[in-house]
Amino acid sequence: MPSPEAIKVWARLMRVSRQLMERAEDALKEGGLPPLAWYDVLHELAEAGEAGLRPFQLIERTLFAQYNISRLLARLEAGGLVEKLPVADDGRGQTIRVTATGRETRRRMWAVYGRSIADLVGAKLSTVELNTVSAMLGRLRDPPVDH
Amino acid sequence: MPSPEAIKVWARLMRVSRQLMERAEDALKEGGLPPLAWYDVLHELAEAGEAGLRPFQLIERTLFAQYNISRLLARLEAGGLVEKLPVADDGRGQTIRVTATGRETRRRMWAVYGRSIADLVGAKLSTVELNTVSAMLGRLRDPPVDH
DNA sequence: TCAAGCTTGATGCAATTGCATCTACCTCGT
DNA sequence: ACGAGGTAGATGCAATTGCATCAAGCTTGA
Numbered sequence: 001m002p003s004p005e006a007i008k009v010w011a012r013l014m015r016v017s018r019q020l021m022e023r024a025e026d027a028l029k030e031g032g033l034p035p036l037a038w039y040d041v042l043h044e045l046a047e048a049g050e051a052g053l054r055p056f057q058l059i060e061r062t063l064f065a066q067y068n069i070s071r072l073l074a075r076l077e078a079g080g081l082v083e084k085l086p087v088a089d090d091g092r093g094q095t096i097r098v099t100a101t102g103r104e105t106r107r108r109m110w111a112v113y114g115r116s117i118a119d120l121v122g123a124k125l126s127t128v129e130l131n132t133v134s135a136m137l138g139r140l141r142d143p144p145v146d147h
Numbered sequence: 148m149p150s151p152e153a154i155k156v157w158a159r160l161m162r163v164s165r166q167l168m169e170r171a172e173d174a175l176k177e178g179g180l181p182p183l184a185w186y187d188v189l190h191e192l193a194e195a196g197e198a199g200l201r202p203f204q205l206i207e208r209t210l211f212a213q214y215n216i217s218r219l220l221a222r223l224e225a226g227g228l229v230e231k232l233p234v235a236d237d238g239r240g241q242t243i244r245v246t247a248t249g250r251e252t253r254r255r256m257w258a259v260y261g262r263s264i265a266d267l268v269g270a271k272l273s274t275v276e277l278n279t280v281s282a283m284l285g286r287l288r289d290p291p292v293d294h
Numbered sequence: 295t296c297a298a299g300c301t302t303g304a305t306g307c308a309a310t311t312g313c314a315t316c317t318a319c320c321t322c323g324t
Numbered sequence: 325a326c327g328a329g330g331t332a333g334a335t336g337c338a339a340t341t342g343c344a345t346c347a348a349g350c351t352t353g354a
Contacts, residue, residue: 001258001261001262001264001265002261002262002264002265002268002269003265003269003274003277005269005274005277005278005281006264006265006268006269006277007264008277008281009268009272009277009280009281009284010167010264010267010268012280012281012284012285012288013160013163013164013167013268013280013284014164014168015210015288016160016284016287016288017160017161017164017165018164018210019210019288019289020157020160020287021161022210054302055302055303056301056302056303063162063165063166063169065341065342066302066303066304067303067304067305067341067342067343068340068341068342069303070303070304070305071304071305071340071341073303074304090301090302090349090350091348091349091350092301092302092303092347092348092349092350093301093302093303093349094302094303111148114148114149115148115149117149117153117154117157118148118149118150118153120157120287121149121153121156121157121160121287122149122150122152122153124286124287125156125283125286125287127150127152129283130150130152130153130155130156131152132279132283133156133159133160133280133283133284134152134155134156134159136272136276136279136280137156137159137160137163137280138159139271139272140163140167140267140268140271140272141159141162141163141166142166201332202332202333203331203332203333212311212312213332213333213334214311214312214313214333214334214335215310215311215312216333217332217333217334217335218310218311218334218335220333221334237319237320237331237332238318238319238320239317239318239319239320239331239332239333240319240331240332240333241332241333
């Protein structure tokens, strides 16, 4: 039912992304660093700065499920990489903020992760090609759900 | 260290692939069908035909880890979708072959999975664009490891 | 104001994954 | 012929994921 071209894109997309992800994970593991999932969260939190982010905001920004974020944050807190602060105007909520240790860990992860990206993607395509791929992948993103 | 363009491609690649995969999984789940991983294996086995495939060949063709295939095959066998046959000239090995039920399940999965691919990819890019993306993703594949 | 319903985040439990290791069998060099 | 080392596949155990559900706190409408 899908065209052969669509099938090929799907197959390569799934295969390449898994393969590259695995490679990046391996590089981190080899460096004794935490998994990629931690990076994603630390990255968002680092961008958010002192204000921090609510867990539900992390869910919006990343693709993690709610229960996944909940437990990931518990692990990050246990590791001293983030801290949970109560929220003034919402007794249910909490604000998550990176600690200095968290920032440092993120920095060390980026040294490895960034190199992986450079090697696995940057070195394989020209700038023009990279922009083309970005544009086309952008077209595959979810159309914003209306409601 | 990687260029901004490379980072953008990486980010979109990871995000889009996860998102699309999830959508396809959801569609299968909604249809009461098994997960995508099962499809991959059933697909390879269906292509292999009566001769079947050895587990290690499935590992080469897919991106599953050895223990993963081992247990996935156990589940497939338990579900009656594949059968394990002894191999004549290698007492350790086994040959995996799809059963009629397995083929039928694959067919029903494809009805849903194929539609997902058509909707999520085929409908979003022209044939020319699809070919462009395939070509570029192809360049990101592992260079064959020499040994 | 207060009950119904929603949102936020946590958690018990089952299934899956990852890691390390194991067993059985093959292959090759001597 | 046999012992060392390699390959095929399974599995015990810990960590993670997924699902369903929960508790606590908000919000809204009558």
